Amino acid sequence: MDGAWGFCIRDSDGNGVLAGSGRLNAVHDALSADGEACLAALKAAMDLGISRVILETDSSNLVKALSSNAFDQAPGGVLSRELRVLLSMHFVPEYCLYFSYL
Template structure:
């Protein structure tokens, strides 16, 4: 069916499969945004960045608007301990679009669920939420290397970041140089590593640390190696109690 005029275009979009419908909306939104930049003489995205923006928006909207699945039993995902001799590090980033500032958090635990370190810090001049998530993993890797950890599992609640670190698909995006740097550090600095996705429900301590880092005005980074903040130990104890 040929689409003529805005009403017919809308009717055609509504007839598309759900995923293609969301991708079309993301394309139109990105196109409108680039048109506004042109009208205001602002710098525009490259072709690679434009495609990346459409894909990221589509993925985020699909997750946000995904209808809940019906199940006979309701279960909440929980954090799980890593195998013996491996350290699992949960990371998270917080981002405030109005100021382009944010925070990052990282929490490392061993196979018994014991905390190895907790850390947070401020972020300034971030591009977006994905940039904040990427900075969080960068700091986690730096601390793990500094503390002599040879085998690690990195957990993030960003599917896009996991994809970026496990494939070359986003190497040409605006954050591509950061993804490549992280991959290089993982390969050269660690005996063994993995990057895994975890739901937000499994990432509460790191999420709370990132929120604390965003509010931190005294220093760029805080690191705890023995005595940990009460809210961290409380969330960790809750994780272990139900695992």
């Protein structure tokens, strides 16, 4: 199944800094697509020298995948682990907050 992802990076005042989007040729599930968007956003933030992030998502599963190993055995589990490592190595831990809006 094909899919797409997108992200928006805003500063602390809510002003847009950078946005990105892309196409996915093979998507296992919605969690994988959400994970790809998160990965692209974090890489873009790193390129901009941003070390404090607040991730906002409408995926409660992505929040669980980033804050625990609950989805590590899922089809996109490698991506979940990669995201947690990236967050722990390149971002200030006390500023890595995850919000899910359902």
